[in-house]
Amino acid sequence: MEHTPEHDVTAEKPDSPVHTIGTDHMTVMGGDAASTLAFYRDLLGMPLVLEQPNLDAPELTHLFFDTGDGRILTFFVGENRSPRPYRGAGNVHHLAFSIAPEEFDDTKNALRAADYGFNEFDRGAFHSLYTQDPTGLVIELVVEKYDFPPERRGEVLALAHEKRVEDGSGFVDDEHMQAALEELGLDSEPRFEGDAPTGTGV
Structure with missing residues (x-):
C-alpha cells in the first residue's frame, strides 16, 4: 500500500498569525451522567474534577474529567439522552487516550469484565485498543511503543x-x-x- 503525501509535513511551526501551545480541553455531547461516570471515571480511571451546569444550556450538566496529564475532557450530559455519534465532516470520529505499557493486558481484562468489546491493532507508530463508550463514540486506548520525551x-x-x-x-x-x-x-x-x-x- 503506497500513499504519496499531498501536503507539506513538518514539525516546524508554520508562519501563521496564531500559534497554539497545547490542548486545553475537548467537549463531547454526552448521554446520561450515570453511564458517562461509569465509563470514564469508574472504568478508565479519569477523576471527575469539576461539575457545573452547562452555562449555555443550564438544563444540561457539564462534567470535567482529568485524562491523566492535566488535560481535560468534558461532557454535556442530561437525563434520557442517548446520542449516537455522527461521523460526517466536522464531527468527532474518535477520542484517543494514552495508557501505560505495563497496564495493557489489565486494560483488556477490565474492558472484558465490564462487557465492553474491543479490537486490538498494531498501528506501526503505536499499538491500540478500540472500544466504544456508552453512546457509541469510538475510544482508542494507545500504548506508545517507544519511550521518548x-x-x-x-x-x-x-x-x-x-x-x-x-x-x-x-x-x-x-x-x-x-x-x-x-x-x-x-x-x-x-x-x-x-x-x-x-x-x-x-
Missing part, C-alpha cells in the same frame, strides 16, 4: 513520515520510527511489543 513527539512523527515516504510505504511502521529515533539521538528500542494486525479499527 512527549514534547518531541511531533518531531519524531514528522521524521518517521519522511522515512516512510522515502521507503515508499503506505504508513509509518516500526522501521521508520526506529530510523527517526536513531537520527534524533533517542532510544530506538521498543518498550512495548504486541502481536496484532494493522487492521482498520472498530
Whole structure:
C-alpha cells in the first residue's frame, strides 16, 4: 500500500498569525451522567474534577474529567439522552487516550469484565485498543511503543513520515520510527511489543 503525501509535513511551526501551545480541553455531547461516570471515571480511571451546569444550556450538566496529564475532557450530559455519534465532516470520529505499557493486558481484562468489546491493532507508530463508550463514540486506548520525551513527539512523527515516504510505504511502521529515533539521538528500542494486525479499527 503506497500513499504519496499531498501536503507539506513538518514539525516546524508554520508562519501563521496564531500559534497554539497545547490542548486545553475537548467537549463531547454526552448521554446520561450515570453511564458517562461509569465509563470514564469508574472504568478508565479519569477523576471527575469539576461539575457545573452547562452555562449555555443550564438544563444540561457539564462534567470535567482529568485524562491523566492535566488535560481535560468534558461532557454535556442530561437525563434520557442517548446520542449516537455522527461521523460526517466536522464531527468527532474518535477520542484517543494514552495508557501505560505495563497496564495493557489489565486494560483488556477490565474492558472484558465490564462487557465492553474491543479490537486490538498494531498501528506501526503505536499499538491500540478500540472500544466504544456508552453512546457509541469510538475510544482508542494507545500504548506508545517507544519511550521518548512527549514534547518531541511531533518531531519524531514528522521524521518517521519522511522515512516512510522515502521507503515508499503506505504508513509509518516500526522501521521508520526506529530510523527517526536513531537520527534524533533517542532510544530506538521498543518498550512495548504486541502481536496484532494493522487492521482498520472498530
